[in-house]
Amino acid sequence: MRQDFDLDQFLPYLLNQAAELTSAAFQESYRDRGMTRTEWRVLANLGKQGSLTAGQICRITLTDKTKISRAVQRLELAGLLHRARVAGDRRQESLTLTDAGRIACHQIGKLAAGFDSGLRDTLGHAEAAALVQVLRRLIAKGQGR
């Protein structure tokens, strides 16, 4: 049956498969901690930035605020981060990793670095760098919604 478009060339479809496969493979690195992908992303962003509000994490990760809200709840319950009211605006709260959170972030971060360099090896370093550029442009383009 002829089609107007070829599914095997459809970018959202290919992106999804690549993302799903790589994320699922890397998830092996933290699933034994009972951690969700969203929780890992929150952890990683806090590890990188030091401290952020929930809203900032939403904007950075392009994730719905309820998803972040619940991930933060679980991380707090697990003792990996703590909240502090922001002076001057009682609506926001500043999120920071606890010592345990920093340790977890560091450990998973090392695994991530290894995983990523494995991917780059299979792709070739130049192509991996090009891929990063293209993905960034795609993301920047899609931001405006």
Place this chain on the structure above:
Amino acid sequence: MRQDFDLDQFLPYLLNQAAELTSAAFQESYRDRGMTRTEWRVLANLGKQGSLTAGQICRITLTDKTKISRAVQRLELAGLLHRARVAGDRRQESLTLTDAGRIACHQIGKLAAGFDSGLRDTLGHAEAAALVQVLRRLIAKGQGR
């Protein structure tokens, strides 16, 4: 705080964002039909191949079989596909689109073609083609699990 790896360079993370953004944007094209992404993928693959078993769709789309099973149930209920027992093996069932299914697939396929060519325009055609190649290699590499 220093990190062993840079989240902004982490491929699974970038792939996820790009995939999420593009898929979410395209989902506008079929969400008013009450269709999920998985259902659309089943529909598109059947539209392309004519007829497939559930297991084949699992392998092609790299999706869990329970997810496919339920998507097929919903599509059948919506009258977009029908099942037929395969002669010679009573375990399998062959899935085929109904007329309504083919029409839906055709309509969404046209939207998909438009959406995809929009993406390729913003990326540049050469880079889009290169992206497809890299994603294919990433997917092929990840298959073996």
Place this chain on the structure above:
DNA sequence: CTGTAACGGTTGCGCTTACAACTATCAAGG
């Protein structure tokens, strides 16, 4: 001030999902 709109974050609810256990069927060896 006061009303109104916007913002940050949480909660309720129905639906989807993942994971494991299950049924039914087939294939191969003894």
Place this chain on the structure above:
DNA sequence: CCTTGATAGTTGTAAGCGCAACCGTTACAG
């Protein structure tokens, strides 16, 4: 035949998710 093990697909259940509605707070126009 009969057993053992693989395969195709479904189902039970607990958990995560998206969406809309919500509360408390802030900004600002009149």
